[in-house]
Amino acid sequence: MTPTRSRLTTVPVRKPNPQDWVRVHPGVNYRMEFAFIELKDDRELYLIHSNVAADASNETFSATLYTAINRQRVVFLWPVRLPAADGRELDWHRSARPGGRACNDSVDSSRVQYVA
DSSP: OOOOOOOOOOOOBOOOOTTOEEEEOOSGGGEEEEEEEEETTTTEEEEEOHHHHHHTTTTEEEEEEEEEEETTOOEEEEEEEOOOTTSOOOHHHHHHHHHHHHHHHOSSOEEOOOOO
């Protein structure tokens, strides 16, 4: 028999769970800034084209999408919001961004911690 490898065909887009230990891929090709729209009632997040984002700026937000993996080897895309045009940002978004960078600079995993 020939050994086979399973293919990764679906990658969830989500924040890490509070108990997760995650690593963010260090390569710049594994992160990018995008515009998103969030349907809060459905708890769904959609990536939108930049042309649409300009027309619907009051309903969209920008985020860096990091490629991450947890200890169970589950790959996911972690959207970390960027500051709004007026400079406002939540503490969680501010703390998540350096956390993503800390994962990049270290060989060790970093525990995700949420700011209340």
